[in-house]
Amino acid sequence: MSDLVMKSSMVRSFGNMHEFIVNEVEQKDWEEISILAEEWSLLANRKHQHGGGSIFTESSAISFFALGRIECALDKEKDVRLEERGESWDTILVCKDRATMKAQSFALYDKKKNSLLYLVTHPDNIRDRINERLVAKVQGAGTAVILHLAGETVRADGLPLTLSSVLSAKQFYKKLSFDEGGATVDGKCVRMTLTVEKIRRLITKGIHPFHQL
Numbered sequence: 001m002s003d004l005v006m007k008s009s010m011v012r013s014f015g016n017m018h019e020f021i022v023n024e025v026e027q028k029d030w031e032e033i034s035i036l037a038e039e040w041s042l043l044a045n046r047k048h049q050h051g052g053g054s055i056f057t058e059s060s061a062i063s064f065f066a067l068g069r070i071e072c073a074l075d076k077e078k079d080v081r082l083e084e085r086g087e088s089w090d091t092i093l094v095c096k097d098r099a100t101m102k103a104q105s106f107a108l109y110d111k112k113k114n115s116l117l118y119l120v121t122h123p124d125n126i127r128d129r130i131n132e133r134l135v136a137k138v139q140g141a142g143t144a145v146i147l148h149l150a151g152e153t154v155r156a157d158g159l160p161l162t163l164s165s166v167l168s169a170k171q172f173y174k175k176l177s178f179d180e181g182g183a184t185v186d187g188k189c190v191r192m193t194l195t196v197e198k199i200r201r202l203i204t205k206g207i208h209p210f211h212q213l
Helices: 027-049 055-073 076-084 141-156 167-175 196-204
Strands: 006-015 018-025 091-097 102-110 115-121 161-166 179-183 189-194
Touching: 018 027, 018 141, 027 055, 027 091, 027 102, 055 102, 055 115, 091 141, 102 141, 115 141, 141 161, 141 196, 161 167, 167 189
Parallel strands: 115 161
Antiparallel strands: 006 018, 018 091, 091 102, 102 115, 161 189, 179 189
């Protein structure tokens, strides 16, 4: 996969001895992310087939859904229909391990609504026994994306950061101080919110990992 050309805005965060850089991907490079999404979906599926937990089935599905959304975004007619279903987004963020400059997570995000549609992580980084002995496992790439968005949320001083979390990821977002709302219409996800005021309090009190902002 070739190096992506990205906009200059970035945030650096640290976790488990890794330093991450989060960048916005230019639209001309979105197809590169669609290739990444397909690769990760297939890898997660293989891990599940070789004894990995059910979380890999979910990871494969999320990567596949993200792939579909990117492909639809490149087809404007289809993208309009997605927006009508409340699945709009306008930005792709990619998180790289600064030491290797390899992508470790990416996100589809709606700037106008300050809403995260999908957060996708490399299957090698998922906490599961099948990954325990992997030397290349990197922890913290998902958190780095959330920190980037939290920082942008404070700078914009407007809408709260929102997302709909699958049930298995709910605790991840709660550890990052998101407040839980009601279930989505289909009951498969939970609405989560992180307000500007709460982010400011977390920064002021030096609460991990927001002390980095």
